[in-house]
Amino acid sequence: MTDYGMSRRKIEIDSLLKTKMNRRKAISSAAKAAVGAGAAVVVAGGAAAYFATRPPEVVKEVVTVEKPVERTVVTTVAGSPTTIIERQTQTVVQTQTVTPVVKPKVTMWKGPHTPDDPGVYAPLLQQFRAQNPDIDVEFVSVPWDQLSAKLASGVAAGTICDLAYLPSTWMYQYANQGALVELETLPGFEEVKAAPYKSTPWKAGQFATHQYGIPYLSVSVVIMYNKDIFENAGVGPAPKTWDDLIEIARQVHAPDKDIFGAGMPLGWEAYATHWGSSLLYSYGANVPLSFGKPIPGVGDNELTLNTDAGVEGMTKMKALWQYSQKGKLTRGEVTDLFFAGKIAMVPHESFTVPLLEKHPDIRAGLFQLPEGPKGRYTYAESGYISIFKQTKSLDATWKFARFITSRDANERYLEASFLFPTRDDIEVEEFTRGKHADLYKEFIGAIQHGRYSMYALYGEELGRMQDDIIAGGADIKQTLDRTAQNIMLIIKASGFKV
Amino acid sequence: MKKSQIIPYLIFFGPISSLISGLLLFPTIASVLFSFTRWYGVGTPNFVGTENYERLISDADFWLALLNVGRYVAFILPLIAVIPLTLALTFQQDNRLSGIFKSVMVFPFVFSMVIEGILWRWVYQPHIGPMSILKVDILGDYQTAIYGVAFVAFWQAIGFYMYMFIAGLGSIDISLYEAAKIDGAGSLQAFRYITLPSLKPTFAFVVTMALIWNIQTFDPVFVVTHGGPGFSTFTPVFYIYWLAFNRQDMGYASAVSVVLLLLTLAAALTSLRLLRTGE
Numbered sequence: 001m002t003d004y005g006m007s008r009r010k011i012e013i014d015s016l017l018k019t020k021m022n023r024r025k026a027i028s029s030a031a032k033a034a035v036g037a038g039a040a041v042v043v044a045g046g047a048a049a050y051f052a053t054r055p056p057e058v059v060k061e062v063v064t065v066e067k068p069v070e071r072t073v074v075t076t077v078a079g080s081p082t083t084i085i086e087r088q089t090q091t092v093v094q095t096q097t098v099t100p101v102v103k104p105k106v107t108m109w110k111g112p113h114t115p116d117d118p119g120v121y122a123p124l125l126q127q128f129r130a131q132n133p134d135i136d137v138e139f140v141s142v143p144w145d146q147l148s149a150k151l152a153s154g155v156a157a158g159t160i161c162d163l164a165y166l167p168s169t170w171m172y173q174y175a176n177q178g179a180l181v182e183l184e185t186l187p188g189f190e191e192v193k194a195a196p197y198k199s200t201p202w203k204a205g206q207f208a209t210h211q212y213g214i215p216y217l218s219v220s221v222v223i224m225y226n227k228d229i230f231e232n233a234g235v236g237p238a239p240k241t242w243d244d245l246i247e248i249a250r251q252v253h254a255p256d257k258d259i260f261g262a263g264m265p266l267g268w269e270a271y272a273t274h275w276g277s278s279l280l281y282s283y284g285a286n287v288p289l290s291f292g293k294p295i296p297g298v299g300d301n302e303l304t305l306n307t308d309a310g311v312e313g314m315t316k317m318k319a320l321w322q323y324s325q326k327g328k329l330t331r332g333e334v335t336d337l338f339f340a341g342k343i344a345m346v347p348h349e350s351f352t353v354p355l356l357e358k359h360p361d362i363r364a365g366l367f368q369l370p371e372g373p374k375g376r377y378t379y380a381e382s383g384y385i386s387i388f389k390q391t392k393s394l395d396a397t398w399k400f401a402r403f404i405t406s407r408d409a410n411e412r413y414l415e416a417s418f419l420f421p422t423r424d425d426i427e428v429e430e431f432t433r434g435k436h437a438d439l440y441k442e443f444i445g446a447i448q449h450g451r452y453s454m455y456a457l458y459g460e461e462l463g464r465m466q467d468d469i470i471a472g473g474a475d476i477k478q479t480l481d482r483t484a485q486n487i488m489l490i491i492k493a494s495g496f497k498v
Numbered sequence: 499m500k501k502s503q504i505i506p507y508l509i510f511f512g513p514i515s516s517l518i519s520g521l522l523l524f525p526t527i528a529s530v531l532f533s534f535t536r537w538y539g540v541g542t543p544n545f546v547g548t549e550n551y552e553r554l555i556s557d558a559d560f561w562l563a564l565l566n567v568g569r570y571v572a573f574i575l576p577l578i579a580v581i582p583l584t585l586a587l588t589f590q591q592d593n594r595l596s597g598i599f600k601s602v603m604v605f606p607f608v609f610s611m612v613i614e615g616i617l618w619r620w621v622y623q624p625h626i627g628p629m630s631i632l633k634v635d636i637l638g639d640y641q642t643a644i645y646g647v648a649f650v651a652f653w654q655a656i657g658f659y660m661y662m663f664i665a666g667l668g669s670i671d672i673s674l675y676e677a678a679k680i681d682g683a684g685s686l687q688a689f690r691y692i693t694l695p696s697l698k699p700t701f702a703f704v705v706t707m708a709l710i711w712n713i714q715t716f717d718p719v720f721v722v723t724h725g726g727p728g729f730s731t732f733t734p735v736f737y738i739y740w741l742a743f744n745r746q747d748m749g750y751a752s753a754v755s756v757v758l759l760l761l762t763l764a765a766a767l768t769s770l771r772l773l774r775t776g777e
Contacts, residue, residue, distance in 0.1 A: 145724065148743065148744065149739075149743035149744070152539055152742075152743050152746055153539075153743060155539065155540055156539035156540060156748070177540045177541075178540075179540065258625075266638060266726055266727040266728075267723070267724055267725075267726035267727055268726075325625060326624065326635050326638055327623060327624040327625060327635045327637070327638040328635075328637040328638040328643070328723065328726060328727050329623070329625070329638075330619075333623065333625075333626075336626070337625060337626075340626075342625070460744055461744075463726075464725075464726065464727075464728045464729055465728075467726055467727040467728035467730075468727075468728035468729070471638065471640065471727050471728070472640045472727065472728045472730065473640075474728070486745070489745055489747065490744075490745050490746070493538040493539075493745055493746040
């Protein structure tokens with residue numbers, strides 16, 4: 001059989017592979033490779049430096065120009081030759097040097113408050129572009145569970161967006177790190193300040209005497225319950241204390257019929273935090289608020305999570321878990337189960353109300369989170385539009401920030417998101433005259449019990465702590481101690497002195 | 499070496515050496531340097547000596563992450579050694595049915611873990627997914643959640659491992675089987691004394707790759723459980739991510755990365771040595 005010399009070639013290759021290289025040769029080859037690498041790095045670096053520092057491209061443009069021309073004409077006037085000057089315009093083609101104008105691009109990041117934030121923002125961006133053709137804008141909707149990491153890595157790597165929607169805690173965090181622009185230094189700030197903002201959210205946008213955020217929206221949480229499940233079990237609609245609520249959950253809980261007393265997701269899910277944080281605060285277990293910044297009307301910033309109050313609060317939480325659905329569900333999955341008529345009560349934010357339209361068979365009511373020995377607390381806070389100092393075009397970014405926080409643009413977003421205004425001149429009709437106006441009133445009422453703005457920062461730690469205690473069977477005091485320690489690490493990492 | 503010989507060196511070694519230096523060597527060296535600092539992502543890193551490494555010894559979360567990845571790997575390795583090989587033996591022939599099956603098996607490897615993870619979360623959901631029939635709560639249970647995630651990772655890579663074994667089987671000299679048949683060996687004996695020993699290099703490759711990939715597992719954990727419930731499915735790489743981006747503790751996260759690099763190297767080298775013994 002002919003092998004076309006393959007055998008011989010294979011032997012040659014084999015012998016080549018088996019040839020041992022002596023040390024001198026090896027060092028010599030390695031040195032050459034290193035020289036090669038060095039040269040390539042120098043070339044690549046040079047090319048990068050050239051492209052990074054080269055001046056803006058110069059373009060030759062061909063244009064037609066109307067040019068005045070004077071002509072001397074000799075003519076005969078009344079039989080005698082006369083010289084006259086004629087003035088005319090002439091069209092000439094000429095080339096001219098033009099420096100192209102690069103549009104500044106403003107990028108905004110925001111966690112979603114509606115099922116389709118980019119869709120809600122699209123007409124706003126279009127309007128802004130029409131009013132400001134010299135500015136390009138981009139809106140990026142970042143899922144909430146990725147936003148924290150994206151912001152942190154963006155600031156560290158210098159790839160952060162120009163402006164972002166920041167829950168107050170994150171705003172304080174980045175203000176504290178010196179990453180945000182002090183808005184009062186910008187032209188036209190006084191006009192922004194003169195708008196009829198509600199005083200609490202406006203003041204909460206300040207940190208260390210500077211204004212770092214323009215209030216954009218307020219959120220609050222209440223408990224939504226299934227009226228049919230409550231009536232069938234013959235229980236009253238509004239528990240006053242946590243003990244009352246746990247008792248109601250016990251009475252309505254019927255897992256054999258696929259009905260669960262409370263909807264409690266595991267992990268870092270807002271509902272989990274809404275149950276747990278409200279319980280902890282109302283039992284007097286405190287987590288430092290926004291980096292030592294006193295929130296008007298709110299208590300101290302001492303960390304008392306790992307005290308008897310914390311143990312008591314978490315014991316109640318564990319009791320409530322007995323009457324909850326099981327499984328590692330997401331917030332969306334718990335909401336689905338509620339609207340499937342399987343869950344009796346679950347904490348909700350106001351943007352859940354419109355979903356009732358899609359589930360006409362569910363009769364829902366609302367009540368405030370119950371009281372503990374130290375009062376009633378719920379998640380309610382404002383979010384802000386803040387500008388990062390790393391922005392490449394501060395003027396354009398400020399222009400866009402003012403546009404989206406303007407009365408009209410802000411109102412359009414609030415109407416789509418079913419969240420609450422931070423200024424008095426915005427009235428969302430749905431809240432005052434809509435079909436579910438009575439439900440929205442409960443949410444607005446909940447704002448006065450607002451407390452835990454740390455939720456955005458410590459939410460994951462608290463969520464995991466809850467999991468370990470209620471589902472993992474961990475020792476309550478030890479778990480609280482560990483979480484308190486981790487929260488102190490986060491506060492320390494943020495640069496805040498405790 | 500002559501000057502003319504340097505140019506080919508530059509052409510062939512230069513680009514790849516630059517890439518390796520820029521994309522692998524530089525970040526590795528930077529991680530080692532950061533591991534000796536306290537750095538929170540912004541500002542100047544402060545040199546703290548071996549403080550981060552000392553902290554690591556008493557860090558319960560780190561040891562839990564190591565224990566979890568140990569359970570994860572211990573669950574996945576036997577599956578990788580048995581099921582893809584069985585599939586490879588069944589479908590190594592070149593016929594239409596085998597072709598279709600082999601193509602289908604590679605689909606999970608091609609698709610994104612993000613999509614697959616969301617799909618599996620639904621499968622595991624004890625209230626509305628297929629598991630609701632069995633009333634089994636795999637991801638919500640602290641004892642089983644890590645195995646639920648490991649199975650997703652195994653399911654995704656099964657096609658890849660199957661192809662490795664098919665390639666290994668294809669390289670076995672057919673005359674060995676013919677000789678064994680003449681000597682009166684049955685199918686089981688041929689498998690025991692010819693197939694398995696001949697697949698030793700393939701096993702070494704597959705097990706070593708599986709070790710490296712799975713010790714460094716991140717995406718199935720991120721998508722399927724996000725480390726939860728609690729810290730029950732934290733793996734070392736997820737813990738590094740958590741430290742760096744949740745607690746912004748970049749210096750300590752770097753120290754954990756360096757230790758993980760050494761552990762992965764040690765595990766890979768040990769596996770290679772064990773599996774190549776007696777080759």
